[in-house]
Amino acid sequence: DLAAGNWLGQGREAFWQPPLYPYVLGLLYALSPDLFFYAVRFFQALCGALLCVLTWSLGRQLFNPAVGAAAACAAALYGPLIFFDGEILPATLGTFLNMAGLALLLRALRRPSFLRFAGAGLVFGLAVLTVATVLSFALGAAIYICYAIRKQNRPLLEQLRLPSAFLLGLLLAIAPVTLRNYAIGGDAVLISSNAGINFYLGNNPDYQRTVNIRPGWEWYELLNRAKVEAQAERLVQQSDFYMDKAREYIVAQPIDYLILLAQKTHLFWQGDEIGRNQDLYFWRRYTAILSATMWKWGIAFPFGLIGPLALVGLALAIRHRAFSLPLLFVVLYSLSVIAFFITARYRLPVIPLLLVYAAYGGYCAVNVLRQRRFSAATAMAAGVVFCMVFANVDLAPMNMEGDAAVHYNLGNAYAKEGELERAQAAFERAVHFDSAYWQAWYNLASVQAAQGQTSAAIPTFQRVLRVYPQRVMVWISLARAHRQLGENDQALKAYETALRRNPSAFNFYGSYSELIDLYLQQDQAPKAERVLEIASKYHPAEAQRLRDLYGKGALPQNKAVEQQLPFLYIPGR
Helix, strand or coil: CCCCCCCCCCCCCCCCCCCHHHHHHHHHHHHCHHHHHHHHHHHHHHHHHHHHHHHHHHHHHHCCHHHHHHHHHHHHCCHHHHHHHCCCCCHHHHHHHHHHHHHHHHHHHHCCCHHHHHHHHHHHHHHHCCCHHHHHHHHHHHHHHHHHHHHCCCCHHHHHHHHHHHHHHHHHHHHHHHHHHHHCCCCCCCCCCCHHHHHHHCCCCCHHHHCCCCCCHHHHHHHHHHHHHHCCCCHHHHHHHHHHHHHHHHHHCHHHHHHHHHHHHHHHHCCCCCCCCCCHHHHHHHCHHHHHHCEEECEEECHHHHHHHHHHHHHHHHHHCCCCHHHHHHHHHHHHHHHCCCCHHHHHHHHHHHHHHHHHHHHHHHHHHHCCCHHHHHHHHHHHHHHHHHHHCCCCCCCCCCCHHHHHHHHHHHHHCCCHHHHHHHHHHHHHHCCCCHHHHHHHHHHHHHCCCHHHHHHHHHHHHHHCCCCHHHHHHHHHHHHHCCCHHHHHHHHHHHHHHCHHHCCHHHHHHHHHHHHHHCCCHHHHHHHHHHHHHHCHHHHHHHHHHHHHCCCCCCHHHHCCCCCCCCCCC
């Protein structure tokens, strides 16, 4: 939609997610549609390489060149950073912008000027438009700037002007999005309207279930609850509904909520790389680099080692130095993630700083050993061991077989490429791992029907319909499967059921023309006319096309229905 020229999102609601990354993707697609996937990965590889440079710079500024070099090398070899460089997700861009903003802000504090603070604010504003949870740090940074400038004994005007410059830069980045949301989307939304539902996913009595809700039917079922209970049709209304639900849980069950916060804090600092809709460890089987840099044998490497070293390094930094801006970033960003829910990609933006503090912890350990301060070395070792136990207890096994979502996504990819046998095998694996994954069952039946295995597909479609009788696409697919077998009476029943369930979901291709065609084959012209009337009500433009063809006796006979793939369901993220 963006690459096609609708850069303002005309006709759409307020942004559902922070919009910068989709705009970057739209720009890359507009510039190189044929090489889009290569362009995205090259862009993110460049961000990843520059991130290593920024990590070196931050380590050198905060401590010394040795710490910077060690942290940069660790960043270059850090498995999850490598993994997300190849994923079409905002994690890499968000991490890069956060570290770039932090580097600019540290420079502005050393050599204060209005433009430097405004530039740092602008970059952090872009970071907020990529990963919204960093907003908590951006606001905290403004307070820190006031403190730091005042500590430098600068004139009162400077104490007001320089923090204002940072906030101005922040505002220049965010304000256009807010104005667009109000002027075009029709809602007063600062950045995106998904905060409420994301907050609910991580703050409710059934955390494990909600945080693992998958894209597609399960997700829309969650949104539909807001429609049913609160008549919330707009996305922002649905998000507000779930924000209220989360608040109700916190107020009604404060002890349970505190226990949940403790559990999420442990998950944040645990070594496990928690996936969001897919298991990261599965992809080790396809690359030696990930196999070497991300694993679980006794400990969860790398974070199960880096996290404990970073905690010790943070403690040493607080002891040896004053409270710093990077430390504020670690605290506020980690708290903002814990307030919602934990996944590897949401933890990623803080990783470069943790690598710096881990390198500092290692540097201090080497120093005390050189100085033969064995009691200090013992205390540091004890701290690392304690934190390692904390970070590596209750680890889930490393799942090299993948989970239902991984194989479902593989099946979709194979099906889109026309590799239907491999798609079928992947969907069969998906339902093997989760027998209640109804989207996977549906797509399994779809590829079976597309390969001529119609007798196997029909009972699978019927199995899905017993759980999701409201899914019009499944009824239509069932009807088409019956037509493949020449069972026109059963096909008619399925089409009619779909039309009764949701006439607005019917359209020219799926499938007013098919239903009318069947009625005409059985000399049921009045029923065909009735379908045309329904089409006129819900799809006037398509109804006119149908009526023109109907009047000419030239309705599509849908001879290709035997070869077409029924509605393969590939949900958006």
